[in-house]
Amino acid sequence: MSLLKLADVTIRYGRLTAVRSVSLSLAEGEILFITGPNGAGKSSLLRAIAGVTPPAGGRIDFADHDVTGRAPEDIARLGLSMVPEGRDVFGSLTIEENLLVGTGMHAGERGWRARAASALEEVYATFPILKDRRNAQAGLLSGGQQQMLVIGRALMTNPRLIAIDEPSLGLAPNITDQVYERLIALRRQRALTLLIVEQSSTRAMMVGGRMILMRGGQVMMDGDASAMGQSEAMQDAYFGYGEH
Ligand SMILES: Nc1ncnc2c1ncn2[C@@H]1O[C@H](COP(=O)(O)OP(=O)(O)O)[C@@H](O)[C@H]1O
Ligand SMILES: [Mg+2]
Secondary structure: OEEEEEEEEEEEEOOEEEEEEEEEEEEOOOEEEEEOOOOOOHHHHHHHHOOOOOOOEEEEEEOOEEOOOOOHHHHHHOOEEEEOOOOOOOOOOEHHHHHHOOOOOOOOOOOHHHHHHHHHHHHHHHOHHHHHOOOOEHHHOOHHHHHHHHHHHHHOOOOOEEEEEOOOOOOOHHHHHHHHHHHHHHHHHHOOEEEEEEOOOHHHHHHOOEEEEEEOOEEEEEEEHHHHHOOHHHHHHHHOOOOO
């Protein structure tokens, strides 16, 4: 039984077709990398899954619901958390305030305090650095810490699936290693399903799992990340050798 299933999803911006008839499915607990060059349609696909940009065609099922065209907050409530590209933190708020905003936990609501406290404890257990610095302004954090913060924020609602757009962008390789270590631990501990967009396939090959290669809005390859890394066909699909 798949947790997420896309059937013939097409995404358009005006006359531009950014994603063309993409089908894929993702099982609970699985890790799927979506890789491919700039402009391939990776971010568009994530935004469609999260309900931010509704698809022009096709169907998206998540957690046994047809979520095509549903509002982002409805999809989030079913257990999908998205971490968009760019580490959008509220720079003047503290780390803890950043974790609490936008989680649907509102001060004053019955049971709010206990729920927020236990969600925070879980995030802090995953990212101890966020706990150490919980009263620091988020704007003062390093890029790696900000990435941990936005992933932490996505964890606050106890999701079944986290979709992350380019977590390693602009981070030093050793910092990226730390972020991935945490993600893999989360997957192991909580059977969290991971959908991760990365431009380069290197990370997918290091981590393993399944990998999809997109190019020009289409899925060119879908398979085992480490095996695909060695294939010449993948090099061709990625760089488009032989095409003019
Ligand atoms: N909001 C938008 N409006 C118009 N065109 C867009 C928008 N977002 C992306 N595109 C276009 O859609 C295509 C796919 O972009 P995107 O999904 O961002 O790819 P990727 O994340 O793989 O780099 C590109 O041609 C891009 O210019
Ligand atoms: Mg992108």
